[in-house]
Amino acid sequence: MAKHLDLEEQEQLADIKHFWNEYGNLITWVMIAVLGAIAAWNGWQYWERTQSTQAATMYDEVERAAQAGDTTRVERAFSDMKDKFGRTTYAEQAGLLAAKTLQEKGNMDGAKAALAWVADKASDEGYQAVAHLRLAGILVQAKAYDDALKQLSGPFPKEFEALAADRRGDVYKLQGKKPQAQAEYTQAYKGLDENTEYRRLVEVKLTALGVDTKQLAAAAPAAAGAAKP
Secondary structure (H helix, E strand, C coil), rough: HHHHHHHHHHHHHHHHHHHHHHHHHHHHHHHCCEEEEEEEHHHHHHHHHHHHHHHHHHHHHHHHHHHHHHHHHHHHHHHHHHHCCCCCCHHHHHHHHHHHHHHHHHCHHHHHHHHHHHHHHHCCHHHHHHHHHHHHHHHHCCHHHHHHHHHHHCCCCCHHHHHHHHHHHHHHCCCCHHHHHHHHHHHHHHHCCCCCCCHHHHHHHHHHHHHHHHHHHHHHHHHHHHHHC
């Protein structure tokens, strides 16, 4: 009986050896790949947490410098943030804060540079839109109307489309292009909620250009009804 068991064990061992000879390397490499992927994921998560913590700390430095009105510190801290944590949301927020501080202190070149970076590099469409709008505002103040329109010409997230149209209307009005200004203000008026104060501001602009906003308001529901199947 013992010899019979020994023969069975030997056959089983032979089968196992044959299996590992056939598939051992494949199984080993699959396990290495799986364990490597897990290790890489854990490493990435740790790196993300570390980056976020360090970026938050550096953002605090930008914020403290902004509160103190120290434009030199603001520019230096924001520059460091771009170099070290330029892909983080904190860097995008820091760019907008730095631009606001620099603009308030009269450093328009620094403000434009910060906003241009956010407009070009930010991964968040909302931050990009804000940067484009604010940069256009600075350019309008400098009477660089064509450059301002370039900032307002690209696609905007839906929630910013009316604001961009209003800003384009301002530029066209300053250029003396009344029809274009009317068209942009009309787009802004239709895109804004009727209960917002901002819509009333656009209404004033349209009225100043001779547009009957009551007709626009009446036409909007009619157009919406006609569009329904």
